[in-house]
Amino acid sequence: xxxxxxxxxxxxxxxxxxxxxxxxxxxxxxxxxxxxxxxxxxxxxxxxxxxxxxxxxxxxxxxxxxxxxxxxxxxxxxxxxxxxxxxxxxxxxxxxxxxxxxxxxxxxxxxxxxxxxxxxxxxxxxxxxxxxxxxxxxxxxxxxxxxxxxxxxxxxxxxxxxxxxxxxxxxxxxxxxxxxxxxxxxxxxxxxxxxxxxxxxxxxxxxxxxxxxxxxxxxxxxxxxxxxxxxxxxxxxxxxxxxxxxxxxxxxxxxxxxxxxxxxxxxxxxxxxxxxxxxxxxxxxxxxxxxxxxxxxxxxxxxxxxxxxxxxxxxxxxxxxxxxxxxxxxxxxxxxxxxxxxxxxxxxxxxxxxxxxxxxxxxxxxxxxxxxxxxxxxxxxxxxxxxxxxxxxxxxxxxxxxxxxxxxxxxxxxxxxxxxxxxxxxxxxxxxxxxxxxxxxxxxxxxxxxxxxxxxxxxxxxxxxxxxxxxxxxxxxxxxxxxxxxxxxxxxxxxxxxxxxxxxxxxxxxxxxxxxxxxxxxxxxxxxxxxxxxxxxxxxxxxxxxxxxxxxxxxxxxxxxxxxxxxxxxxxxxxxxxxxxxxxxxxxxxxxxx
Amino acid sequence: xxxxxxxxxxxxxxxxxxxxxxxxxxxxxxxxxxxxxxxxxxxxxxxxxxxxxxxxxxxxxxxxxxxxxxxxxxxxx
Ligand SMILES: Nc1nc2c(ncn2[C@@H]2O[C@H](COP(=O)(O)OP(=O)(O)OP(=O)(O)O)[C@@H](O)[C@H]2O)c(=O)[nH]1
Ligand SMILES: [Mg+2]
Numbered sequence: 150x151x152x153x154x155x156x157x158x159x160x161x162x163x164x165x166x167x168x169x170x171x172x173x174x175x176x177x178x179x180x181x182x183x184x185x186x187x188x189x190x191x192x193x194x195x196x197x198x199x200x201x202x203x204x205x206x207x208x209x210x211x212x213x214x215x216x217x218x219x220x221x222x223x224x225x226x227x228x229x230x231x232x233x234x235x236x237x238x239x240x241x242x243x244x245x246x247x248x249x250x251x252x253x254x255x256x257x258x259x260x261x262x263x264x265x266x267x268x269x270x271x272x273x274x275x276x277x278x279x280x281x282x283x284x285x286x287x288x289x290x291x292x293x294x295x296x297x298x299x300x301x302x303x304x305x306x307x308x309x310x311x312x313x314x315x316x317x318x319x320x321x322x323x324x325x326x327x328x329x330x331x332x333x334x335x336x337x338x339x340x341x342x343x344x345x346x347x348x349x350x351x352x353x354x355x356x357x358x359x360x361x362x363x364x365x366x367x368x369x370x371x372x373x374x375x376x377x378x379x380x381x382x383x384x385x386x387x388x389x390x391x392x393x394x395x396x397x398x399x400x401x402x403x404x405x406x407x408x409x410x411x412x413x414x415x416x417x418x419x420x421x422x423x424x425x426x427x428x429x430x431x432x433x434x435x436x437x438x439x440x441x442x443x444x445x446x447x448x449x450x451x452x453x454x455x456x457x458x459x460x461x462x463x464x465x466x467x468x469x470x471x472x473x474x475x476x477x478x479x480x481x482x483x484x485x486x487x488x489x490x491x492x493x494x495x496x497x498x499x500x501x502x503x504x505x506x507x508x509x510x511x512x513x514x515x516x517x518x519x520x521x522x523x524x525x526x527x528x529x530x531x532x533x534x535x536x537x538x539x540x541x542x543x544x545x546x547x548x549x550x551x552x553x554x555x556x557x558x559x560x561x562x563x564x565x566x567x568x569x570x571x572x573x574x575x576x577x578x579x580x581x582x583x584x585x586x587x588x589x590x591x592x593x594x595x596x597x598x599x600x601x602x603x604x605x606x607x608x609x610x611x612x613x614x615x616x617x618x619x620x621x622x623x624x625x626x627x628x629x630x631x632x633x634x635x636x637x638x639x640x641x642x643x644x645x646x647x648x649x650x651x652x653x654x655x656x657x658x659x660x661x662x663x664x665x666x667x668x669x670x671x672x673x674x675x676x677x678x679x680x681x682x683x684x685x686x687x688x689x690x691x692x693x694x695x696x697x698x699x700x701x702x703x704x705x706x707x708x709x710x711x712x713x714x715x716x717x718x719x720x721x722x723x724x725x726x727x728x729x730x731x732x733x734x735x736x737x738x739x740x741x742x743x
Numbered sequence: 744x745x746x747x748x749x750x751x752x753x754x755x756x757x758x759x760x761x762x763x764x765x766x767x768x769x770x771x772x773x774x775x776x777x778x779x780x781x782x783x784x785x786x787x788x789x790x791x792x793x794x795x796x797x798x799x800x801x802x803x804x805x806x807x808x809x810x811x812x813x814x815x816x817x818x819x820x
Binding site for chain 1 (some may be wrong): 764768770772773774775776778780783786787788789790791792793794796799800801802803804805806807809812818
């Protein structure tokens, strides 16, 4: 099999190029370190199947962070037909250094200068022919995002495959060689790149003047995030209502008549188990997709790097840094990629401490639970405040955790971070993002959510001769064991069963509740509101927020830390914290007479 | 005038003379454009002794003050 690898400095558009070339859906974002693992796709190029590999960005061949190790390991272990080196055309003064270093690997290369659109705007002129001559490598200038010049890059790759039909290994001596390329770098850049001397203040500089303002920067950041959340609910809620309406009609108009003659347990299994359970989770699909589309806009805007700049001083006080904060924000979508994103950190201690706090980020799965409870229990105005308080708690718990554990995970890692220009995703990028998130969600729904719901149905309905979810059922007995733990938190028996399943994934919680209470997505809210007062509901939400996010998170904690002990702490600590916080809240609120 | 990078005021520019850091960090800095002979502009400084925003060519980066203090520059008038 022929193989080519995409290599370059971080944030130069490798994944964008990869997506355009292969039609794959690699994650793209305006943050150095979005790709932290290999991603491969096979396509037909020059008449044969070729495996194209998207690699994490590297600054040089001597880096030791875990994402750079991925590249190193790839080069050491995999033979390739050649490398496609992707650099940012407007930053050749430093990025060409990487290409000069890569020459030591003695692999065939073709150079792709990306972001021609931005280089043009900056008035940068590159003499491509002279550059190719100087480097002795073919050069093409393209915009991977908008497509200009893309054909020429594809042809260059085909040409490379044509002239180098066999795969070869990199000369690994090149990985440890110390390079002295600065003189050559300056000479080549001086001969081939023409940059206007004075820069007109562009959009990025003007925006930064406001968004990074010494005193307005942070307040503006929080206002922006708050407004975005309002926007997500504003757009998402009507869509959710429409989804509910549709599901309800499927149930009453289609399923109920179709099953009218089926035996009762079968009816119950399909309607009260599968359909209510999965349907209730499904009704959150629209709002989650809207949420992820907005996340994609933020990730692509370049504002994340600014958030790191704004928060670094505060984060340093709890032993973390600006990047840790960005990973917390990414964790709002899903904790798993955020945990992987810490690979860019070179200090293991800093990395572990950051991985310890990320699971407190209120991810989209927990968001469903909270959206559900807040709308069921609180008036609309109060619901927004409650939601906000939960996000606040999420940060508080993270900072508290960092404070407690920073002594054990002490680090002094120099922080150097690019602040890329502001960018805006294309409409197509947003559609792809929305589509992928829906797929991800539906895949989850079709796998463990269905499984979880089925098990919960069985537990709450067996034995069949007693009322569902009564103390005599399996679920009832299970709940009995947990009473001593959850009663002091005001979490009733049936809710504790849902929490047990929430350990697998938070998406299951709402589905499980629908099954436990024998109510579909349209009337579950009413049932819950009748059973719980706000203190109990809030205590339940606090516990849900703080305890273990899901099994996938635990698996990734283990995979990334390579330590059972760390994984144990990272699971046990939040569990204990969740209990203590819920206990303090519930007993405190009751003592105050609420 | 000789000084260190963290002492520049916003919109002042200096030419880097020497960098006193470990080889590993030095390589990382070079990859971002921070190496002797290059011109670096101080863009702004975050409050509460937070990080600095600097510019080298068309690259903007944030750097903590402690690390910027290890970069010696010659102030460009
Ligand atoms: N203006 C412009 N932006 C681009 C172009 N190509 C990519 N981008 C943007 O640059 C940013 C980085 O793109 P990615 O494809 O994630 O870059 P990467 O090289 O894979 O980054 P890492 O995986 O972090 O190393 C994103 O915001 C892209 O939308 C381009 O040709 N022009
Ligand atoms: Mg990438």
